[in-house]
Amino acid sequence: MHRNPGPRGTCAHEETHGHRLNGDAVESRARSYAVSKGVPFTPMRQSVLALLAASGKPMSAYEIAEKVSDARKLKAVQVYRALEFLQEAGCVHRLASRSAYFACDHLHGEGETVVFMVCAQCGAVQEAASELVARGLRGAAKTTGFRPRHPMIEVEGECAECAGTPER
Amino acid sequence: MHRNPGPRGTCAHEETHGHRLNGDAVESRARSYAVSKGVPFTPMRQSVLALLAASGKPMSAYEIAEKVSDARKLKAVQVYRALEFLQEAGCVHRLASRSAYFACDHLHGEGETVVFMVCAQCGAVQEAASELVARGLRGAAKTTGFRPRHPMIEVEGECAECAGTPER
DNA sequence: CAATGCTTGTTATACTGTTACATATGAGAC
DNA sequence: GTCTCATATGTAACAGTATAACAAGCATTG
Numbered sequence: 001m002h003r004n005p006g007p008r009g010t011c012a013h014e015e016t017h018g019h020r021l022n023g024d025a026v027e028s029r030a031r032s033y034a035v036s037k038g039v040p041f042t043p044m045r046q047s048v049l050a051l052l053a054a055s056g057k058p059m060s061a062y063e064i065a066e067k068v069s070d071a072r073k074l075k076a077v078q079v080y081r082a083l084e085f086l087q088e089a090g091c092v093h094r095l096a097s098r099s100a101y102f103a104c105d106h107l108h109g110e111g112e113t114v115v116f117m118v119c120a121q122c123g124a125v126q127e128a129a130s131e132l133v134a135r136g137l138r139g140a141a142k143t144t145g146f147r148p149r150h151p152m153i154e155v156e157g158e159c160a161e162c163a164g165t166p167e168r
Numbered sequence: 169m170h171r172n173p174g175p176r177g178t179c180a181h182e183e184t185h186g187h188r189l190n191g192d193a194v195e196s197r198a199r200s201y202a203v204s205k206g207v208p209f210t211p212m213r214q215s216v217l218a219l220l221a222a223s224g225k226p227m228s229a230y231e232i233a234e235k236v237s238d239a240r241k242l243k244a245v246q247v248y249r250a251l252e253f254l255q256e257a258g259c260v261h262r263l264a265s266r267s268a269y270f271a272c273d274h275l276h277g278e279g280e281t282v283v284f285m286v287c288a289q290c291g292a293v294q295e296a297a298s299e300l301v302a303r304g305l306r307g308a309a310k311t312t313g314f315r316p317r318h319p320m321i322e323v324e325g326e327c328a329e330c331a332g333t334p335e336r
Numbered sequence: 337c338a339a340t341g342c343t344t345g346t347t348a349t350a351c352t353g354t355t356a357c358a359t360a361t362g363a364g365a366c
Numbered sequence: 367g368t369c370t371c372a373t374a375t376g377t378a379a380c381a382g383t384a385t386a387a388c389a390a391g392c393a394t395t396g
Binding site: 076080099 | 351352353354355362
Binding site for chain 1: 285294302312315317322
């Protein structure tokens with residue numbers, strides 16, 4: 001499961017996981033963050049996170065608003081507020097390439113460079129932390145003095161499942 | 169007629185250039201593309217490209233519509249149409265993280281992995297083609313069978329100029 | 337000329353995200 | 367208890383981004 005090519009020097013840790021995630025784990029991380037900030041983990045936040053975690057795929061804020069169907073129809077702004085909290089908590093990320101949000105149970109380290117691989121067909125997201133990519137970015141940046149800030153990168157492509165099912 | 173930058177293999181070729189670009193070069197590439205497609209390189213397309221090339225920074229479609237100031241006020245939809253052509257021609261890229269478009273005179277090879285470094289402060293974009301990043305992505309993808317399609321990645325950070333001028 | 341194919345002009349609309357303000361709720365201070 | 371304060375929620379309006387649909391223009395070609 002874990003490939004570790006281990007190119008010399010600093011430990012290159014390559015970890016990958018798919019879109020099946022542990023809802024309880026991600027929620028407990030959100031709760032911890034709420035406690036650390038002294039703010040409540042409200043039902044609103046819980047609902048949005050639970051929906052994203054259960055879906056396992058990126059959703060737009062308006063999709064979320066529609067599908068958080070505990071009777072009440074949420075307004076987009078409410079969803080955005082919940083998402084803001086969840087992003088701060090590190091439980092949810094935004095995919096700029098799709099203007100969509102998805103839950104993630106991977107606790108990202110401080111300087112870690114995370115790669116989000118987005119399937120163009122089914123929308124599933126896989127994450128991987130790649131030290132090799134991180135080094136490549138640092139190398140590219142060094143020549144111009146650029147300082148990478150949020151090393152979160154998105155790559156479009158085709159997941160294994162969709163590649164195996166060409167014309168659906 | 170696409171030139172394909174040769175040095176490949178295991179050798180990591182790192183090429184970088186800033187946001188000063190050659191307006192004539194990028195326009196002639198657009199013209200070549202137009203010829204190859206048998207469509208005209210119209211004044212509309214020329215204006216949008218010229219503005220982007222002269223600015224050297226990413227601009228939103230609506231900004232472009234305002235600033236293409238040859239008397240006529242462009243509608244957004246017209247700008248989007250021009251941008252569509254220019255993106256196909258490879259002269260303009262879209263920055264998903266900012267919903268902005270910028271001109272680029274770098275002819276990207278087929279399987280090349282390009283890194284766009286976006287300064288969070290001034291908005292300037294620097295490009296670099298990194299073979300090391302490409303290898304990292306392939307490695308990360310291989311573990312899950314993911315096939316990267318459009319290896320164009322965006323990294324936010326701080327450019328050397330802005331880093332040297334902390335509070336402007 | 338007529339037909340075709342592409343570009344442009346115009347209107348409308350959908351999607352994404354934020355501002356502003358009123359109200360509610362919960363925890364501590366008195 | 368109740369006052370106060372900070373935060374969360376509800377609501378409306380709006381700003382910004384992007385596309386759809388269709389009419390009209392302008393080439394080139396048969």
